[in-house]
Amino acid sequence: MSTPEPAAPQPAARQRVAAVDVVRGLLLVVIVVSGSLVEPPAWFDHAPWAGAHPLDLVFPSFVLLMGVGLGFACSRGVQLSRLPRRVLVLLAAGLVYNAAVQWARLGTVDLDQLRWTGVLQVFALVTLVISLVHLVVRGWVAWTAVALAFAAGHTWLLARWAAACPGGELAPACNPSLGLDTALLPARHLYWQMDAGHDPEGLVAVLGACVTAAAGVAAAHALRGRRATPDDQAPGEPPAAGPVGGGLVGRGLAAAGLVGSGVVPAAARLVVVAAVLAGAGRAASLWVPPVKRLWTAPFGLSVAALVIALVAVVHLLVDAPWVEQRRARGPAAAAVAAGALRALREPFVALGRNSLLVYVGSEVLAAVLLLRPLRADPAIEPSHAQSLADRLAWLGSPQIGLSAALLAAWWLLAVLLHRRRWYLRA
Numbered sequence: 460m461s462t463p464e465p466a467a468p469q470p471a472a473r474q475r476v477a478a479v480d481v482v483r484g485l486l487l488v489v490i491v492v493s494g495s496l497v498e499p500p501a502w503f504d505h506a507p508w509a510g511a512h513p514l515d516l517v518f519p520s521f522v523l524l525m526g527v528g529l530g531f532a533c534s535r536g537v538q539l540s541r542l543p544r545r546v547l548v549l550l551a552a553g554l555v556y557n558a559a560v561q562w563a564r565l566g567t568v569d570l571d572q573l574r575w576t577g578v579l580q581v582f583a584l585v586t587l588v589i590s591l592v593h594l595v596v597r598g599w600v601a602w603t604a605v606a607l608a609f610a611a612g613h614t615w616l617l618a619r620w621a622a623a624c625p626g627g628e629l630a631p632a633c634n635p636s637l638g639l640d641t642a643l644l645p646a647r648h649l650y651w652q653m654d655a656g657h658d659p660e661g662l663v664a665v666l667g668a669c670v671t672a673a674a675g676v677a678a679a680h681a682l683r684g685r686r687a688t689p690d691d692q693a694p695g696e697p698p699a700a701g702p703v704g705g706g707l708v709g710r711g712l713a714a715a716g717l718v719g720s721g722v723v724p725a726a727a728r729l730v731v732v733a734a735v736l737a738g739a740g741r742a743a744s745l746w747v748p749p750v751k752r753l754w755t756a757p758f759g760l761s762v763a764a765l766v767i768a769l770v771a772v773v774h775l776l777v778d779a780p781w782v783e784q785r786r787a788r789g790p791a792a793a794a795v796a797a798g799a800l801r802a803l804r805e806p807f808v809a810l811g812r813n814s815l816l817v818y819v820g821s822e823v824l825a826a827v828l829l830l831r832p833l834r835a836d837p838a839i840e841p842s843h844a845q846s847l848a849d850r851l852a853w854l855g856s857p858q859i860g861l862s863a864a865l866l867a868a869w870w871l872l873a874v875l876l877h878r879r880r881w882y883l884r885a
Contacts, residue, residue, distance in 0.1 A: 476531075476682050477804055478774035482766070483524050483814050484807030490517055490818055491869050494825035495862045497844055506751060508631060511758060515751040518578060519671050519762040521818065525582060526589065526675020527770075530602070533593040533676075534683055542590050546583045548885045552819070553579030559823045563830040575648040576640075576660040579819070584665045585672045586885075593676070602677035603732050606763070607739050609670040610756035616666070617755060618746040634753060636663040667754025674736055674763035678770060681728035722778055729771035737764035777804045809877035810870060816883040817869050824865070 493499070493514055506512045557574045561567075596605055616635055624633035631637075640649060640661035649661065740760030749758040776782075781793060782800045810817060828847065834840035841849070844861060851860025876882065 476774065477777045477808055478770050479524065479527050479531075479682075480808040480811030481773050481777055481804055482770050483521075483811030484809070486517065486520050486524065487810050487814055487817050487821075487869075488866065490521075491821045491866045492862045493517065494821055495828075495844070495858075495865045497829065497842075497848060497858060497861070508752060509748050509750050511749055511751050515758075516762055516765075519668075519751075519754070519759060520766050521814075522581070522585065522668050522671045523675040523678075523763050523766045524814075525585070526672035527679045527682075528675075529586065529589050529593075529672065530676035530679025531683070533590060534597075534679065537590050537593050542587065545885045546587050549579050549583035549586065552885070553577045553583065556819055556823060560826045563823075563826040566833045572647050574650070575644060576650070578660065581660050581665055581668050582885075584662075585668050588665075588669050589672050589676060592673075597680070599677045599680035599683075599728055599732060602673055602680055603735055606670055606673035606677060606736065606760075609666060609673055610739060610743060610760055613666045613670060613754075614743045614746050614756045616663075617753065621747065629747065629750065629753065631752075634663075636661045636753060639663055664752075664754040667756070667759050670754075670756060670759045671763050674732070674760070674767065677732050678729055678767045681732055682725050682770075682774070722775060722780070726771040726775050729767050729774070733764040733767040733771070736760045736767070740764065776800070806870065806874060809874045813873045813876055813882050815885065816876075817873055821865065821869055 493503070496503075499514065503513050505514050554573065554575070554577075556579055557577050558568045561569065561573060592605060596602060617629060620633075620635045620638070621627055621629045624630060640663060643662060737760070740757045743756035743760065747755045747757065749755055749761065751758055777800060782797045782804075825844075828844035829842055831843055832840075834842070845857075847864070848857035848861035851857065851864055854860035854863055
C-alpha cells in the first residue's frame with residue numbers, strides 16, 4: 460500500500476488591510492453626523508474661499524481613501540475592459556444623485572438645469588486618470604513622485620492664472636475654474652453650492668483631486684508587501700521571520716508580533732510618504748494659498764499627509780498579528796486585549812466596506828430631510844429633519860437625537876450587509 464503524497468500548500472491569499480476600512484469607517488461617522496446638522500456652525504461649515512474649515516477636509520479625505528482602494532485594485536493589474544463601465548456607472552450615478560438633490564431643493568427635476576458636475580463625477584474622472592497612469596507606474600516611491608508631479612502642474616496653472624488677477628491673487632471672480640470650467644461646460648449645468656466659477660468639482664479641481672488620489676495610491680503600495688500573519692499562512696508554511704532588535708523596544712515589538720510581520724516597515728513607509736507630502740504642501744504654499752474651492756496643492760497635499768499618517772497609526776493598532784490571532788497565545792491579558800480590539804474594529808470595518816452606499820445614501824437622505832417639504836417660510840414651517848429632531852430630543856437635544864438616530868440606522872444597515880458580504884461597488 461502506498462501513502463498518498465500530501466497536496467502542495469497553496470499560497471495564502473493576500474490579507475485585506477483592516478486599517479484602511481477602519482479609517483474609512485471613522486470618516487463615514489463624520490460624514491453622516493455632519494450631513495445631519497440642521498444648522499452647521501460657521502466655523503465648521505465650508506470656508507467661503509481661502510483656508511479650510513473642518514467640513515472641507517471630509518471630501519478630500521474620502522478621495523484619498525478612494526485612491527488607496529484603487530492602488531490595491533490596480534496592483535493586481537488594470538482591467539481595461541471594466542474601466543469604461545466603472546467610469547460610466549459613476550457618471551450616471553452622479554447625475555441621479557444630483558437629480559435627487561435637485562428634487563429635494565426645488566420639488567422637480569429640470570434636465571435643463573441639472574448639474575453635470577458633482578462628487579461622483581469627480582470620482583469617475585479620477586478613477587479614469589489613476590487607472591491609466593497605473594498602467595506604467597508602480598511602487599510607492601514612483602506614485603509619491605506622481606502625486607508631486609500632479610501638484611506641480613496644478614500649482615503652475617494656478618500661479619500663472621493668479622499673475623493676471625488683480626493684486627496677483629486668486630479670487631472668486633478671478634480663477635481658472637471660472638475661466639475654463641464655464642467655457643467648457645454650460646454654466647447652468649455647474650455648481651449650486653456657490654456662484655458658478657468655484658467649487659471643488661469642476662475640471663480644474665479634478666487635477667487637484669488627482670493629487671490627493673495619487674497620494675492614496677502611494678499609500679496603498681506602501682502598505683503592500685506586508686507578510687501574512689501566522690493564522691493566514693498556508694499549512695506547512697514556515698512562520699515569517701525577521702531580525703529582532705535588542706532592548707525593551709525590540710522585545711516589545713516581538714511580543715506584539717510586529718517583528719517579521721511587515722506591519723512596522725509598512726507603517727514606516729506611510730510616515731515617509733506623509734512627511735514628503737507635507738513638505739511639498741508647505742513648499743507649494745509659497746506660490747498658491749490653501750483653497751479648498753480650487754483644491755490647491757497646499758490644501759490637497761496637507762490633507763493627504765494627515766490621513767496617511769492616521770492610517771499608519773491605525774495600521775499598527777488593528778493589523779498587528781497578535782490582534783489577528785484567533786487562538787489563545789501568550790498572557791491571558793493579551794488575548795483579552797486582542798479580542799477587544801477585534802470587537803471594536805469590526806463595526807468600523809463594516810461601515811468602511813460599504814462606504815459608497817453610506818456616503819451617497821446618507822447625503823441624499825440628509826438633503827431630503829433638511830429640504831423637504833417645500834415651505835413658503837422655512838423659518839416658520841419645520842422640515843422633516845426638524846420635526847424628527849424634535850421627536851428625538853429626549854436623547855439629549857434635538858440635534859443630538861437626529862444625528863444619533865441617522866448614524867445608528869446607517870451603521871446597522873452596514874453591519875447587516877457586511878455579515879452577508881454584500882457591498883455596493885461601481
